[in-house]
Amino acid sequence: MTQPVYMQEFREFAANGGGEGPSWLLPLRRSAIDRFAALGFPTPKNEDWHFTSVSPIAEREFRVAPAARIVKLSPADIAPLTFGRADWIRLVFVNGRFSSTLSSMAQLPAGVRVLDLATAARDEPGLLERHLGKIADYQHTAFTALNTAFMRDGAVIHISPNVELDTPVHLLFLSAGDASGNAAHLRTLIVAEHHARATVIESYAALSGAAGYFTNAVTEAVLGDGATLAHIKLQGESERAFHVGTLQARQARDSHLVSFSYAAGGELARTNIYTFLGGDGSGATLHGLYLLDGTQHVDQQTRIEHASPNTFSREVYKGILDGASHGVFNGQVYVRPEAQKTDGKQENNNLLLSPQARVDTKPQLEIYADDVKCTHGATVGRLDEVALFYMKSRGIGADMARKLLTYAFAAGVIEAVGVAEIRTELQALTLKRFTGAAAGL
């Protein structure tokens, strides 16, 4: 365990002003690092980490990249990662540090504020003080505690009441150059005030193939009455990277969180999507797709806490596992006694393409209210022999039939993505991966 390394780094960080910012920030950091010291990295004995050992992360030493190591990139370098939309509001982070030159936040509509975290700490301390560290649980979660101690780069998005932002906000987290040994504790805060609407895309990508870096990202989201937040996470880290990313949301009355989580990268990756349905009539729609190969270990966790009456949740996660990969899904639906009339549906389907692939799934229902309707289903299996036979009987070769059915399995979830450009790109990627076809059929 290399906890002492982080403690030492924190002492240096704090001695150098602790990333500056308002006066309440350093005490928050200190209390978070204390919690991290007390918690330590989770072990598989911790029920939340039953199927995922983080010892590859705990045994290595990752440090925040010094500013000197920031790689210089040009807009052309990042163009392939922008979904063909140079006009979107975009914040770009390279190796965990904000790059103002690559970012474009110029034409913001009225009532919309998009800032990088350091700027927000200087210009919007009130907004940060109200929400930062208030939603993401660093008391019980070691990675969130570590993030809270070191957070410096990230994004702050604020949508004023009744403002509907049509353009997505794109947060691009890049690794480039020699990023090995690098730690990025990215922190994002999204506040959608009452009846606001926004789409936020978090994409994680690597320009250099095989760097062993560590991304530890935390996003906090606040949804006011009637607000709608579409959150799309695309995790395409380098094949040697370690990734732990958490989205933790708190929802008020009639708000709606629409989350899509795509995971295809990383040697060891974990995504946590947690939401708290705190207001009457609020709901969450969660979709996820994980495509694994090689020796990847990818863990998808969701927790929906129904804490008010008439709340709903819909969840569909699908996984395709090839090679000797190991996929984990844990979906928790928790219904508090006061959350009567909860309506929850959850589904997790896994397709194993190789004899060495392995999947562990744990759909979980914890229900303390009686007037509820909750279901969950989980399946693990191969392609449907009957469907294969049918396609063969229609003159499609066994190989192509297999590819098409695999694509179709994934396509069902991709259709849930609300942003056309991303949907198209994911479709093309998946099609290429499973059928070899460049585009179309």
Place this chain on the structure above:
Amino acid sequence: MSSSIETLVNREYKFGFVTDIEADTIPPGLGEDTVRAIALKKREPEWLVDWRLKAYRRWVTMREPHWGNVRYDPIDYESQVYYSAPKTAKPIGSLDEVDPKLREAYDKLGIPLKEQQVLAGVAVDAVFDSVSVGTSYREQLGKLGIIFCSLGEAVREHPDLVRKYLGSVVPYSDNFYASLNSAVFSDGSFVYVPPGVHCPMELSTYFRINAANTGQFERTLIIADEGAYVSYLEGCTAPKRDTHQLHAAVVEIIALANATVKYSTVQNWYSGDEEGRGGIFNFVTKRGKCAGANSKISWTQVETGSAITWKYPSVILQGDNSVGEFYSVAVVNHHQQADTGTKMLHLGRNTRSTIVSKGISAGQGNNSYRGRVYVGPKAAGARNYTQCDSMLIGNRCGAHTFPYIEVANDTAQVEHEASTSKIGEDQIFYLQQRGISKENAVSMIVAGFCKDVFKELPMEFALEAQQLLGITLEGSVG
């Protein structure tokens, strides 16, 4: 909803009587001396004493598990009595020699120890507190080569079989309660069915805790040799007491090639009063091993009693084409807590398992299904189907599902589905407007909800189970 339901819910536990029988008990407390004292009382051979001591030494190093979704005050293992036997002057030769008071107790329980057996067609071994008091039908079974006796007797008369299989499915080091049981187990039932024999009648054991502050630690061992078949029933009751009593049993089943074992339980230990005082802590390890090809082990359980149930009847599917089944109805009312489910471990090729779990929560009860389906890398063609449904009656109860599905073979097919919902108001309304009373409507709906499990029970038990369910639940719609 209705006050009559209220009264029905609060109907008393009818097995709550205490039988005043002189008992031979050892002082409370647990140590190597206790283990030796039990072994001495039972005149056990040295290998078994050693095994018990190994278990005890392991147990001392273990920590009580707390991962279950159950809450209770700490158990003082030192205050428990680990051995209590009804005093008899001499070893029992026939059932007629059983203490009449004991017989009376069993009559109250409705256990056909006497001639009713002929009608019921059930061979019974009854375990009172810690020792087995009599086994009926032995001769008839003996002709077929079937051994059905108390475990203590089996240790003396069939030591080779016991030594070979005891601890082979649930090792003495398995878990906290299994280790405790291995160290201090008092008695239990032993069944051996020789190759190719189809046991012609249901074998049955009735467990009864009578003495106060006594833990019951029975251990059952069932071996079905190649091609054999046996169906085994287990029932449990205890007197009403306002202190908690510990029950930590172990059941081991071995099915060799082509053998089938069907194990049915109706568990109706005292569940405590409406305030949650008293009741049995039922911490049980039950596991079967399908050791040979084409073997089958089927668990059916109806859990209506106990203050706390912590129990996961499991099957190790080792033989190719072997089959594991788990059918469960678990009902909690008042302050009862149940954390129960199963483990199906698919190791052999083309192994199949079915899990059907029905949980009913009423009052302030909490019911958790916890299950594990594991498909190993070599279990090609493995198949599992799991269905767990929960029904909620009343707004202070809870229903929880914790399924663990671990698949390491791409040819496996695993399906899990679960649902939780309130008992259907519209269904009750419909039945009521057809002239059916609310109580009957509820019990009809519940019976329908549990039908898939009840139909797996042997006839005698199916009726009892339905009645029990009725008693536990009636009136909980309110």
